[in-house]
Amino acid sequence: MPSAGGSILYGMGPDGNLHHINDVERGEACNCVCPDPNCGQTLIARKGEKKSHHFAHKRGTCEWAAEYVISAVAADIVQRAGAIVFPKLTFKDSFTGSDETIAQGQSVRISSVRLVQESGRGNPDLLITRKASSGEVREFLVLFSLVHGVTRKQREAVRQTGRDSFVVDLNYLMRLRKEDLGKHFDREQILLGFQDPQFLSRILTQGEGRCMRWLFNARRSEAEAENRARHNEWLAEQEAKHKAAEEARRKREEEMRREAERRRRENGSRARTPGCGGRAYCRGRGTGQKSCAGSGARADISQARPAGKPGRGLARKSVDTLRAMRQGIDHRRFHDVRRRWSHQSRTMLRLRQKAAMIRRAPPT
Numbered sequence: 001m002p003s004a005g006g007s008i009l010y011g012m013g014p015d016g017n018l019h020h021i022n023d024v025e026r027g028e029a030c031n032c033v034c035p036d037p038n039c040g041q042t043l044i045a046r047k048g049e050k051k052s053h054h055f056a057h058k059r060g061t062c063e064w065a066a067e068y069v070i071s072a073v074a075a076d077i078v079q080r081a082g083a084i085v086f087p088k089l090t091f092k093d094s095f096t097g098s099d100e101t102i103a104q105g106q107s108v109r110i111s112s113v114r115l116v117q118e119s120g121r122g123n124p125d126l127l128i129t130r131k132a133s134s135g136e137v138r139e140f141l142v143l144f145s146l147v148h149g150v151t152r153k154q155r156e157a158v159r160q161t162g163r164d165s166f167v168v169d170l171n172y173l174m175r176l177r178k179e180d181l182g183k184h185f186d187r188e189q190i191l192l193g194f195q196d197p198q199f200l201s202r203i204l205t206q207g208e209g210r211c212m213r214w215l216f217n218a219r220r221s222e223a224e225a226e227n228r229a230r231h232n233e234w235l236a237e238q239e240a241k242h243k244a245a246e247e248a249r250r251k252r253e254e255e256m257r258r259e260a261e262r263r264r265r266e267n268g269s270r271a272r273t274p275g276c277g278g279r280a281y282c283r284g285r286g287t288g289q290k291s292c293a294g295s296g297a298r299a300d301i302s303q304a305r306p307a308g309k310p311g312r313g314l315a316r317k318s319v320d321t322l323r324a325m326r327q328g329i330d331h332r333r334f335h336d337v338r339r340r341w342s343h344q345s346r347t348m349l350r351l352r353q354k355a356a357m358i359r360r361a362p363p364t
């Protein structure tokens with residue numbers, strides 16, 4: 001159950017008007033009842049020395065008394081001023097996710113104001129009519145929240161009216177006061193302070209409406225719809241671009257794959273050049289032959305030999321050739337050396353030493 005509305009500054013007199021605590025007799029002699037028609041309890045004017053003067057319910061505080069008083073006093077203030085502050089109007093930008101301003105909070109002239117029961121809350125709402133510069137007359141609904149927040153059901157009821165509406169969130173101010181005052185925070189005192197006409201006048205007719213927020217606004221809906229449509233269009237554009245890039249990439253890869261396949265087939269046919277001997281690793285002059293017919297290209301180790309260890313069937317010389325080539329030794333000179341040394345059955349180590357020597361020697 002929400003906390004009770006607390007003490008009030010105004011009581012309803014027998015004449016049906018609101019009377020400020022300062023204008024009535026002390027105690028039950030004030031002759032006032034709770035202004036909320038759903039309560040209607042007899043009020044007692046507490047005008048002691050210790051606490052601020054206020055009305056107390058005879059049989060215990062009701063829930064909506066404070067908010068009811070605020071709505072009634074606010075209507076009177078707005079009527080007299082002929083103006084009310086409209087809060088800052090923003091919309092959520094779909095591109096950035098941040099709030100974009102449509103209009104700053106400011107005081108606007110109004111034509112009329114009256115109390116209505118449209119949101120289904122315990123306190124009345126303000127129905128404001130305003131003549132725009134275009135001559136169009138529009139209606140706005142103002143809700144007041146202090147002890148009770150605006151529920152989803154009430155919000156829906158407001159939406160059903162189709163009117164632009166905003167809430168004056170005094171509960172937000174209450175929380176700010178609580179943070180400011182800390183242990184000196186006195187809820188009853190703050191509740192009474194919010195019913196003060198001077199305070200309400202400042203909130204409702206001056207400043208930028210920082211404690212107010214729009215619940216529904218046609219301009220905001222339009223801006224959001226327009227922004228969302230543009231965003232969706234942009235998303236579709238980006239998706240199309242992405243798809244086209246993907247397609248191009250896929251085609252390029254396919255092209256490269258075909259090209260590689262073509263080269264592989266071409267190389268395969270070279271290896272089978274008649275007179276070469278058909279060795280798979282034969283790609284040039286590194287095989288011991290001067291050159292096999294049809295394979296004029298320079299040796300390519302990566303293609304001459306499958307990855308990993310040399311194949312079992314490869315001739316010793318070929319393996320050495322590949323090794324020498326990989327080490328950057330001129331393989332023709334390497335084979336000259338090998339030919340000279342092979343008949344003496346030298347070890348591979350010495351061969352390598354010699355090869356290293358050759359590598360170090362300046363080219364002749």
Ligand SMILES: [Zn+2]
Binds near residue numbers: 035041057065
């Ligand atoms: Zn009451």
